[in-house]
Amino acid sequence: MNDKFVSASDVAKRAGVSRSAVSRTFTTGASVSEKTRRKVMAAAEELGYKVNLLARTLHMSRSDLVGVVGKNLSSPYISAQIDALSAALSKHDLQCILVNLAQVDGDITKSVERLLEYRVRTVVLLSGAAPDEVVRICAANGTRLVLINRTMPAAVAHADMIEADSATGGRLAARRLIQAGCQNVAVLVSASRTHAKRARAEAFIAEMDRSGVAVTQWREGPHCYETGADAARTLLARPGIDGIFAVSDELALGALNTARHELGFSVPEDLSIIGFDDAPISGWSSHDLTTVRQSLSALTEATLQAVMGPANGPSSRRSIPVKLVERGSVR
Amino acid sequence: MNDKFVSASDVAKRAGVSRSAVSRTFTTGASVSEKTRRKVMAAAEELGYKVNLLARTLHMSRSDLVGVVGKNLSSPYISAQIDALSAALSKHDLQCILVNLAQVDGDITKSVERLLEYRVRTVVLLSGAAPDEVVRICAANGTRLVLINRTMPAAVAHADMIEADSATGGRLAARRLIQAGCQNVAVLVSASRTHAKRARAEAFIAEMDRSGVAVTQWREGPHCYETGADAARTLLARPGIDGIFAVSDELALGALNTARHELGFSVPEDLSIIGFDDAPISGWSSHDLTTVRQSLSALTEATLQAVMGPANGPSSRRSIPVKLVERGSVR
DNA sequence: ATTTGGTTTGCACAGCTGTGCAATGGAGTT
DNA sequence: AACTCCATTGCACAGCTGTGCAAACCAAAT
Numbered sequence: 001m002n003d004k005f006v007s008a009s010d011v012a013k014r015a016g017v018s019r020s021a022v023s024r025t026f027t028t029g030a031s032v033s034e035k036t037r038r039k040v041m042a043a044a045e046e047l048g049y050k051v052n053l054l055a056r057t058l059h060m061s062r063s064d065l066v067g068v069v070g071k072n073l074s075s076p077y078i079s080a081q082i083d084a085l086s087a088a089l090s091k092h093d094l095q096c097i098l099v100n101l102a103q104v105d106g107d108i109t110k111s112v113e114r115l116l117e118y119r120v121r122t123v124v125l126l127s128g129a130a131p132d133e134v135v136r137i138c139a140a141n142g143t144r145l146v147l148i149n150r151t152m153p154a155a156v157a158h159a160d161m162i163e164a165d166s167a168t169g170g171r172l173a174a175r176r177l178i179q180a181g182c183q184n185v186a187v188l189v190s191a192s193r194t195h196a197k198r199a200r201a202e203a204f205i206a207e208m209d210r211s212g213v214a215v216t217q218w219r220e221g222p223h224c225y226e227t228g229a230d231a232a233r234t235l236l237a238r239p240g241i242d243g244i245f246a247v248s249d250e251l252a253l254g255a256l257n258t259a260r261h262e263l264g265f266s267v268p269e270d271l272s273i274i275g276f277d278d279a280p281i282s283g284w285s286s287h288d289l290t291t292v293r294q295s296l297s298a299l300t301e302a303t304l305q306a307v308m309g310p311a312n313g314p315s316s317r318r319s320i321p322v323k324l325v326e327r328g329s330v331r
Numbered sequence: 332m333n334d335k336f337v338s339a340s341d342v343a344k345r346a347g348v349s350r351s352a353v354s355r356t357f358t359t360g361a362s363v364s365e366k367t368r369r370k371v372m373a374a375a376e377e378l379g380y381k382v383n384l385l386a387r388t389l390h391m392s393r394s395d396l397v398g399v400v401g402k403n404l405s406s407p408y409i410s411a412q413i414d415a416l417s418a419a420l421s422k423h424d425l426q427c428i429l430v431n432l433a434q435v436d437g438d439i440t441k442s443v444e445r446l447l448e449y450r451v452r453t454v455v456l457l458s459g460a461a462p463d464e465v466v467r468i469c470a471a472n473g474t475r476l477v478l479i480n481r482t483m484p485a486a487v488a489h490a491d492m493i494e495a496d497s498a499t500g501g502r503l504a505a506r507r508l509i510q511a512g513c514q515n516v517a518v519l520v521s522a523s524r525t526h527a528k529r530a531r532a533e534a535f536i537a538e539m540d541r542s543g544v545a546v547t548q549w550r551e552g553p554h555c556y557e558t559g560a561d562a563a564r565t566l567l568a569r570p571g572i573d574g575i576f577a578v579s580d581e582l583a584l585g586a587l588n589t590a591r592h593e594l595g596f597s598v599p600e601d602l603s604i605i606g607f608d609d610a611p612i613s614g615w616s617s618h619d620l621t622t623v624r625q626s627l628s629a630l631t632e633a634t635l636q637a638v639m640g641p642a643n644g645p646s647s648r649r650s651i652p653v654k655l656v657e658r659g660s661v662r
Numbered sequence: 663a664t665t666t667g668g669t670t671t672g673c674a675c676a677g678c679t680g681t682g683c684a685a686t687g688g689a690g691t692t
Numbered sequence: 693a694a695c696t697c698c699a700t701t702g703c704a705c706a707g708c709t710g711t712g713c714a715a716a717c718c719a720a721a722t
Contacts, residue, residue: 005392005450007678018702023680030680033700048471053448054389055678059707061336068429073417074611079410086404086431090442095449098399098429100417111421117384118426119336140379225615253615261616280405284556284584285592286617338708349672354710361711364670386708390677 006047015043026051063121066307069099069112069134070126072223075250076279078126084300085124092308094121101130109133116141122307125150128194129223146306148299149196160306161317164294166196169322170203172292173245173274176324178211180272180331182243186216188231188251192223197247200276200292204245216241228254229262236263242271249275249282249291256289256329268331278325288328294320337378346374357382394452397638400430400443400465401457403554406581407610409457415631416455423639425452432461440464447472453638456481459525460554477637479630480527491637492648495625497527500653501534504576504605504623507655509542511603511662513574517547519562519582523554528578531607535576547572559585560593567594573602580606580613580622587620587660599662609656619659625651 008026012019017036024030025040032040043049057063066089072078086096097120099111112134115123123138128150135152138145145159149166152159177185185208187201201217208215218235221227228251235241236259246252252275259265259273267273275282278293302318309316339357343350348367355361356371363371374380388394397420403409417427428451430442443465446454454469459481466483469476476490480497483490508516516539518532532548539546547566552558559582566572567590577583583606590596590604598604606613609624633649640647 005678009678019679020681020702021700023678024701027680031700036700048473050444050448050472052389052450052678053445054385054450055707056680058383058385058389058709059679059681061707072414074411074414079413080405082410082413082429083403083405083431083433086429087433090431091434093445095445096429096431098413098417098427100414100421100427102414102418103422113381114384114424114426117381119383119385141381142379253617257615257617261619281612284588286584286588288592336708340708350709351672351711352670354708355671358710362670367670383708386677387710389679390709390711392677 005052006049007052008049011040011043011047011049014047015039022049057119063119064093064095065097065118065120066094067097067099067115067118067120067123068126069101069115069123069130071101071129072127073098073100073102075224075248076253076281077249077277080280080296081126081299084296085126085303088300088304089307092304094307101134109137112137116143121311122146124148124303124307128196129192144311146303148303149194151195156315158312159315160309161315162299162302162306162320163196163318164299164320165322166199167203169276169292169294170200170205170245171207172322172324173200173276174204174207174211176274176290176330177243177245177272178208178213180243180268182213182272184214184216184240185243185245186218186231186235186241188218188228188244188246188255190221190223190227190247190251191219193219197223200247201245223248223251225250225254227251228256229258231255232258232263236265236271244271244273246273246275249277249279249289251275252289252291253282253287256287267329272330274324274330283325283327290327290330291325293323293325295323336383337380338383339380342371342374342378342380345378346370353380388450394450395424395426396428396449396451397425398428398430398446398449398451398454399457400432400446400454400461402432402460403458404429404431404433406555406579407584407612408580408608411611411627412457412630415627416457416634419631419635420638423635425638432465440468443468447474452642453477455479455634455638459527460523475642477634479634480525482526489643490646491640492646493630493633493637493651494527494649495630495651496653497530498534500607500623500625501531501536501576502538503653503655504531504607505535505538505542507605507621507661508574508576508603509539509544511574511599513544513603515545515547515571516574516576517549517562517566517572519549519559519575519577519586521552521554521558521578521582522550524550528554531578532576554579554582556581556585558582559587560589562586563589563594567596567602575602575604577604577606580608580610580620582606583620583622584613584618587618598660603661605655605661614656614658621658621661622656624654624656626654 008022011022024032089096122144124146139156147161189201205215218231232255265271275291278291282289339353343353355363420427453475455477478492520532536546549562563586596602606622609622613620
């Protein structure tokens with residue numbers, strides 16, 4: 001219909017008022033008489049006028065744009081996280097610009113810088129998987145950061161760190177496997193050893209050490225389902241391992257399915273498995289995975305509060321409590 | 332570090348050149364001497380300057396923003412779609428603004444209008460689940476639309492429709508169940524009866540009719556995993572049903588898991604199940620679901636082409652071929 | 663040395679908005 | 693009727709960019 005976008009001046013001309021009146025009509029809390037407001041609204045409706053948020057944002061310094069950057073976006077927990085976060089942002093009138101760090105060949109730096117060029121108010125890093133480079137760029141730009149399950153590589157002025165209680169999580173998993181009578185356990189970490197993942201594994205190992213149980217570590221491969229499967233194939237090839245703790249549900253499910261359906265193990269009779277996250281599909285009856293839950297709603301709530309907070313406030317640190325969810329993958 | 336964003340004038344002052352020179356340095360294909368370019372670059376680096384894309388977009392009419400709107404964002408296929416699409420967009424220097432239609436209480440109209448206010452170049456509707464209202468708003472605004480597995484409610488000027496070959500998919504599923512010897516089958520549609528979902532079901536029913544096989548339809552509940560589970564509980568309560576076709580993998584997995592683990596059915600011995608989509612997790616050994624594949628890469632490629640196409644081009648219609656992926660859920 | 667040609671540069675404008683400031687108008691009070 | 697006061701309105705500016713146009717510059721050719 002309209003090849004060019006209609007601007008406030010067009011509406012003003014049509015309604016026979018000044019452009020200021022139009023602007024004030026669409027600005028909450030501005031002073032406009034009821035009569036002109038109606039005239040303006042009628043003209044706007046007729047012409048299909050919409051405020052140009054680019055211009056508004058340009059003028060004000062405040063932006064409604066939030067950058068959400070992550071990797072492995074279709075993994076069970078991350079996708080649930082995106083779903084919850086985008087809904088929450090929308091509810092608070094914030095727009096979500098999604099950046100996928102997946103492109104191996106493309107320059108990651110470029111994607112993040114382009115995001116910054118839109119003057120986003122905050123950048124949310126969905127998981128620890130994002131490289132340090134990303135944090136560095138945002139920090140240098142003075143953009144507020146929200147880091148989820150991640151530490152900073154260096155001192156960053158404005159950052160909110162949110163982390164599920166890794167130490168408690170690892171300890172809970174260890175105690176449960178000990179209680180199940182496991183004598184020879186493995187911990188699955190993958191090559192992507194984020195701070196949080198490492199902390200979970202270390203707490204697990206420390207607790208196992210205290211009980212004198214040997215722990216084998218799996219540190220190869222990218223952080224994905226297939227890596228969990230590969231780990232199971234290798235670790236379970238010779239008998240011995242009777243318990244597995246994976247630092248994410250994705251890894252756990254790869255191992256669980258491979259053990260059950262490919263290697264012929266009975267879970268939990270022959271082998272106990274515990275994951276971390278409590279992704280929605282972990283509760284499906286096809287998996288029935290016992291896992292350490294980091295509450296998605298608590299995580300989202302904390303993220304939102306960090307995003308809505310003052311742009312220049314000091315750095316903060318929040319911890320999300322975890323809880324062992326008992327299902328059928330542990331004896 | 333910098334409370335206010337640094338602008339091109341700041342860089343110009345620092346480098347001792349005009350603001351135009353700075354602008355040209357950051358505009359590809361503009362005429363700048365190598366000497367001034369270096370001076371500008373040095374000053375920019377020093378001050379941490381970044382082009383303000385809001386202002387650039389405001390000035391040019393061309394935008395790099397693409398609105399991606401969907402519902403049920405963490406469902407198995409949609410999340411894979413978002414992953415693939417966001418990566419592809421990023422590779423072509425396009426930014427992805429994600430809009431989640433999940434908020435039940437919030438006004439959907441508001442979210443979409445806010446999106447339009449950012450002057451996005453295109454709006455992509457991820458699935459047929461988005462209400463007609465959304466299409467109407469975009470069309471009235473003159474924004475180009477990309478509809479995935481969806482028809483338009485009325486005549487829309489600029490729209491690209493992309494649809495997996497529903498008719499063939501439904502037919503393939505029917506033939507396969509017939510070949511498996513099913514005598515009494517059900518089709519799972521849910522209450523969210525999109526055009527594409529209905530088309531799949533209708534093609535299935537038509538083909539079944541031709542062979543004289545009775546078909547029960549399930550048309551209740553929202554489109555999610557639990558609905559598939561509910562359907563299984565009800566339909567399989569009394570003996571008879573020996574084959575199920577679900578119009579999405581999500582429904583199929585709900586039914587499959589419930590039948591297997593809750594109701595004690597052997598799949599495929601007692602019951603054959605076919606889904607639609609071929610979501611990544613359908614291939615997991617815990618599910619091993621036979622399904623009609625709509626190739627994710629083909630779908631993403633088609634979406635990208637539509638997005639990259641001319642904004643004022645005529646409407647187009649693309650069909651994505653489907654293929655039956657044989658796994659272990661059909662006898 | 664002068665002309666010619668092409669490249670580089672700066673000015674000024676357009677793109678669209680929100681808002682301070684002064685002027686205007688209208689309503690209420692004495 | 694005159695005055696006071698407050699809500700409303702319009703002007704002009706700021707916010708940051710890309711680019712047409714003319715001026716300036718530089719190098720090469722005559």
